[in-house]
Amino acid sequence: MSSNRLARPAHPSGIAFDPARTITRRSLAASALGAGxxxxxxxxxIVAAARGSQAGSARALAAQDDIQTDVDIALPLLPYGQPxxxxxxxxxxxxxxxxxxxxxxxxxxxxxxxxxxxxxLANSVESNDDLTVWTATLRDGIxxxxxxxxxxxxxxxxxxxxxxxxxLSPMSEYMADVKGYADYTAGKSTEIGFEALDDTxxxxxxxxxxxxxxxRLATFVWAVVDPAVLADASIADPFVAGSGAGGWQxxxxxxxxxxxxxxxxxxxxxxxxxxxxxxxxxxxxxxxxATALERYRxxxxxxxxxxxxxxxxxxxxxxxxxxxxxxxxPGSTLAIGMDFLQExxxxxxxxxxxxxxxxxxxxASEIWQGSFAAADAFTSPASALTDGYTPPQGIAxxxxxxxxxxxxxxxxxATTAVSVTYHQPITDSAEDQQRAAALLTMIQDACGLVISHxxxxxxxxxxxxxxxxxxxxxxxxxxxxxxxxxxxxxxxAAPASPFMDGWFNWGPDLPKVDDQDPGANAKQCAELLDNAxxxxxxxxxxxxxxxxxxxxxxxxxxxxxxxxxxRFVQQPWLQGTKQGAWTGRIPLRFDADVIVQGxxx
Numbered sequence: 361m362s363s364n365r366l367a368r369p370a371h372p373s374g375i376a377f378d379p380a381r382t383i384t385r386r387s388l389a390a391s392a393l394g395a396g397x398x399x400x401x402x403x404x405x406i407v408a409a410a411r412g413s414q415a416g417s418a419r420a421l422a423a424q425d426d427i428q429t430d431v432d433i434a435l436p437l438l439p440y441g442q443p444x445x446x447x448x449x450x451x452x453x454x455x456x457x458x459x460x461x462x463x464x465x466x467x468x469x470x471x472x473x474x475x476x477x478x479x480x481l482a483n484s485v486e487s488n489d490d491l492t493v494w495t496a497t498l499r500d501g502i503x504x505x506x507x508x509x510x511x512x513x514x515x516x517x518x519x520x521x522x523x524x525x526x527x528l529s530p531m532s533e534y535m536a537d538v539k540g541y542a543d544y545t546a547g548k549s550t551e552i553g554f555e556a557l558d559d560t561x562x563x564x565x566x567x568x569x570x571x572x573x574x575x576r577l578a579t580f581v582w583a584v585v586d587p588a589v590l591a592d593a594s595i596a597d598p599f600v601a602g603s604g605a606g607g608w609q610x611x612x613x614x615x616x617x618x619x620x621x622x623x624x625x626x627x628x629x630x631x632x633x634x635x636x637x638x639x640x641x642x643x644x645x646x647x648x649x650a651t652a653l654e655r656y657r658x659x660x661x662x663x664x665x666x667x668x669x670x671x672x673x674x675x676x677x678x679x680x681x682x683x684x685x686x687x688x689x690p691g692s693t694l695a696i697g698m699d700f701l702q703e704x705x706x707x708x709x710x711x712x713x714x715x716x717x718x719x720x721x722x723x724a725s726e727i728w729q730g731s732f733a734a735a736d737a738f739t740s741p742a743s744a745l746t747d748g749y750t751p752p753q754g755i756a757x758x759x760x761x762x763x764x765x766x767x768x769x770x771x772x773x774a775t776t777a778v779s780v781t782y783h784q785p786i787t788d789s790a791e792d793q794q795r796a797a798a799l800l801t802m803i804q805d806a807c808g809l810v811i812s813h814x815x816x817x818x819x820x821x822x823x824x825x826x827x828x829x830x831x832x833x834x835x836x837x838x839x840x841x842x843x844x845x846x847x848x849x850x851x852x853a854a855p856a857s858p859f860m861d862g863w864f865n866w867g868p869d870l871p872k873v874d875d876q877d878p879g880a881n882a883k884q885c886a887e888l889l890d891n892a893x894x895x896x897x898x899x900x901x902x903x904x905x906x907x908x909x910x911x912x913x914x915x916x917x918x919x920x921x922x923x924x925x926x927r928f929v930q931q932p933w934l935q936g937t938k939q940g941a942w943t944g945r946i947p948l949r950f951d952a953d954v955i956v957q958g959x960x961x
Contacts, residue, residue, distance in 0.1 A: 404896040405486040406469065406574060408479035408499060428956040430636045433662045433934070435946070436652035437619065437640040444642055446599045446613050448583040449522040452530045455840070458580065459946040460640065464621060465583035466606040468496045468515070468562070469574055473940030473948040475691060475841070476746040477574045481510065481584065481605060481628070485577070491569030491896060494577075498560040503626040504586045505609035506602030512556035517587045519554060531581035537573055539565045570893050571901060572847050579842075607631050607949060608638070617642055629949075634956035656680075656929060659960065663930040665945050668731040669791065674929060683929045690733055690923035691742035691941025692840045697864045697918055699831035700878060703778045708876045709769040710809075711916035715755035716762035717806035718799070724922045727798045732922030738853075738909055739846045740923050742941040749846045749902045754913035754920055762807035768874075773808040781812040782834045785819045796836065799921075831865045838924075846905045850889040853912050855882045866917050878915055885911045933959035 539553030553565035656664035737751035870879035
């Protein structure tokens with residue numbers, strides 16, 4: 361199974377409209393942008409919510425007799441073999457860091473638990489009409505944990521550090537929209553498209569206007585780090601010396617063992633009235649999830665992930681089964697991809713037959729035992745929370761239709777010499793290989809198409825085969841949108857996307873097949889996606905994206921299977937946390953709403 365974290369967790373794109381902020385925009389016509397239309401541009405404004413409500417909440421909670429204070433808690437951090445650093449400009453693009461680092465490193469914008477965007481250190485972020493120039497105004501009185509005031513120049517210095525050609529940030533791709541990025545990061549120019557207009561105002565200029573920019577601006581690579589602390593040679597580790605402006609500050613980092621953080625006394629936002637320190641214990645290796653769960657059961661950890669491999673263990677333990685939590689609005693999609701340039705998937709009817717052969721409800725509940733929710737669209741349910749998006753419906757389970765489509769394509773599984781093979785990495789678990797085999801059997805039972813299942817190759821060998829063949833004939837791909845918006849369709853489905861070209865090869869040059877024209881559909885989809893990216897009006901953008909996604913679903917460009925249901929356990933004494941598809945188990949913030957009640961001494 362291929363897993364791609366687009367723009368986050370792999371990774372990208374759109375504007376999230378969150379009730380915690382105020383959105384203003386120009387009134388535009390209430391009709392969707394059709395292919396070939398001129399994009400309806402308009403300013404986008406993200407404004408900070410009123411301050412004060414959290415502070416009052418914290419004082420009220422702290423006044424309750426049963427609210428514990430000065431509590432130290434421990435959580436597991438599972439890096440899955442990735443290097444662990446606490447420098448926001450040198451940390452790799454990997455899921456756990458997207459939720460860990462923003463506790464300490466703040467930027468202009470930040471994500472909510474679902475992947476929506478809201479103001480952080482910015483009082484406002486506003487675009488011009490064509491979305492090419494974005495102006496940010498800082499909140500009043502913001503400071504680093506050290507007490508030093510945060511200025512616009514500090515942001516600019518931090519961003520230039522992230523783009524230093526000699527030590528380019530692994531997350532620099534999220535800054536690639538900025539004018540001059542390519543030459544600056546190549547060391548060919550010192551000109552880059554951001555500047556401090558005064559102490560509290562920053563202007564960012566892009567090469568091309570995009571409604572996706574606020575999502576990129578919310579990533580941790582845009583965080584501000586105190587330049588004075590970085591420049592002080594007497595400080596051994598500037599990243600545990602109050603150089604961040606988030607709600608918390610790192611005070612200790614022991615490589616390979618743990619990271620400890622405490623509240624930032626100068627944060628603009630009130631933190632938990634209960635928690636005085638949080639220690640992130642680094643748990644790695646093949647048994648990391650099981651180890652973390654055991655330490656949770658012992659009472660050491662406040663929470664732990666529950667993958668399918670551990671679900672029966674948790675569900676069979678009366679002491680903790682009631683502590684199991686499932687994210688209600690999933691944010692990632694497992695789908696089938698097939699190469700338009702390799703037979704038999706050059707014929708859209710064969711692709712559609714595969715889509716009609718899958719009973720997604722059975723696949724989700726029986727094969728995956730509820731670890732996925734059946735998917736009838738490519739975009740995930742989280743898009744409804746972040747962008748108000750309602751996806752179109754894909755091809756439904758219909759074995760009779762599947763057989764009819766194969767027949768119309770002149771494809772007889774019993775006599776056709778064309779072979780289809782799914783290459784699954786040898787390193788995938790035996791359980792995952794069995795689940796993939798069950799899916800292939802389901803397809804064969806419904807329509808007769810035989811898909812061979814090869815589990816003998818490594819991921820590297822499969823990639824080499826892809827290069828040799830110019831694409832992947834049949835594959836399972838797991839998309840984790842990094843930007844909480846249906847605009848991620850432009851990253852994974854646009855014909856020119858690096859995730860499409862050389863993979864599944866949907867493009868405008870594909871020939872017409874009887875009454876179906878995948879080439880024309882690819883061209884139309886690309887135009888729709890371009891228009892969607894270029895408009896600041898959410899309603900028009902969503903209607904345009906719905907048209908694009910309908911083309912993707914009807915042509916079985918991707919065949920959605922299911923949305924991953926993240927599950928975890930959390931101690932009942934830790935209350936008020938916010939978790940969603942974006943954060944998974946790790947709480948979004950340990951802010952004034954998070955309290956401890958009833959924790960054993």
